[in-house]
Amino acid sequence: MAGRHKFTYDDGDEYDGEWNADGQRHGFGRLNFSDKSSYVGHFKDGLCHGFGVLSFADGSKYEGEFAEGKFNGYGIFRRADGTKYEGQFQGGKAHGCGLLTFSDGTCGRPRNEGYFEANRVTERRSCRDAVRKAQGAAQTARTQSQI
Incomplete structure (x- = not known):
């Protein structure tokens, strides 16, 4: 099954892309x-x-690096309400240095910039x-998703 193929799953999800010899998205x-969400990008052994x-049905979007199916590395997550987090992710959560900006363009008081663990600022510092x-990373993800 290796190569490029289209496949529709029983739940209605559709994949159009490359597969490995084991029949996994790769x-x-x-x-x-x-649910009208979509992912465009690279896969390894079946996972992002x-x-x-990754664009969600509610209008939220993540652009950046993934590992083993989760946000991992550098990227930008924009919520549907306009709030965004730019920085590091680990295991699908804001983890590492980053900046949280609200929909009105402010970053809060005190500024929501620093070291995040499990989506919360634990130490304030410049990032x-x-x-x-x-x-x-977000720009690279957007550019590659246009292919």
């Missing part, structure tokens, strides 16, 4: 979920892995480098 592809864009890397 390489570049687009996965459209039955590498750069990708310009992490934000810049997150913006770069």
Whole structure:
């Protein structure tokens, strides 16, 4: 089954992309979920892995790096209400240096920038480098998803 194929799952999800010899999504592809969410990017052994864009049915979106099916590395998560987090992720959560910006463009008082653990600021500090890397990862994910 290795190569590029389209497949519709029993639950209505549809995948169009590359597969490995074991019949797993592997390489570049687009996965459209039955709830109108979608993922465009790279897969490894059946899971989102590498750069990708995950768009949710409510309008929220993650652009950046994935590992083993979860947000992992640098990226940007934008909620449907306009709030965004730019920075590091681990295991699907904001974890590491990052910046939280609210829909009105403010970052809160005190500023919601620093070291995050499990989606919460645990230490306030400048994270310009992490934000810049997150913006770069998001741009790479967007560019690759246009292929």
